[in-house]
Amino acid sequence: MALTDPPPAAGPTAPKLAARGAPLLAVLALAPALRLAVIRHAVPPGVANRTGCDACGAPVGLTRPWPALGPTARCGRCGGRVGPAPGTVELAVAAAVGALVLLGPPAPVLVATAWWLGWAIPLVFVDAAVHRLPDRLTWPAAAGTWLLLGVAALAGAGPAPWLRATAAGGALALFFAATTLLLGRRGFGLGDAKLALGVGALLGWHGWAVPVAGLVLALLLSGVLGVALLVARRVGWRSHLPFGPFLVLGALAALLLP
DSSP: OGGGGGOOOOHHHHHHHHHHHHHHHHHHHHHHHHHHHHHHHHOOOTSSSOOOOOOTBBOBBBBBTTTTTTOOOOOOTTOOSSSSSSHHHHHHHHHHHHHHHHHHHHHHHHHHHHHHHHHHHHHHHHHHHHHHOOHHHHOOOOOOOHHHHHHIIIIIIIIHHHHHHHHHHHHHHHHHHHHHHHHHGGGGOOHHHHHHHHHHHHTTTTTTHHHHHHHHHHHHHHHHHHHHEEEHSSSSSSSOOOOOOHHHHHHHHHHHOO
């Protein structure tokens, strides 16, 4: 009888949750390094990278991460805010981990995706703050993603997806570079083209339609936000929105689409 059947054991649930929580905690431990990358590079073009608190000059680095590189984002000497708003980098890292869990790709592709996200997160914050995508962040993102996808190809996926990823990365970067050459300031920047190298490679691994979807979604997101800001009179018709954050969000959305 059903009433005499023993209840299902609840014991394995806790170990499973702990096993899932351990990687999350490990990735969240990288948040100080990502916050430091944003602090260093969120400066106007031609200005030396930031090395400390703007208010008092106290040095900020991984040797003394707290509290400046913690969620409170406050200088340990003067208490002024340092870098992105409190908790935002940590929230972005948690969202990236959630996306990786939902994607659940094979281990080699997971490593490549995680590598790309590790560079994409600071790029989003830097571009949003100062409208630039530094080479020190875009090139490692693209090169590392391409190489790690090559490892995934050698691990059993075969050359076809890697060759497609290579072609997609080059095509997407060429599209952004062409708008810069043809339209000047009205087009996308070369930083967007360098970011697109990694985005195109990562999306192209999953098929030709995925990078197209990522680009369309990025354009739609930027268009919707642009119209909303115009209606709210926060920007004018000649204002330029940074496109890097939309390209990263569009890429993630394309990867998560069924």
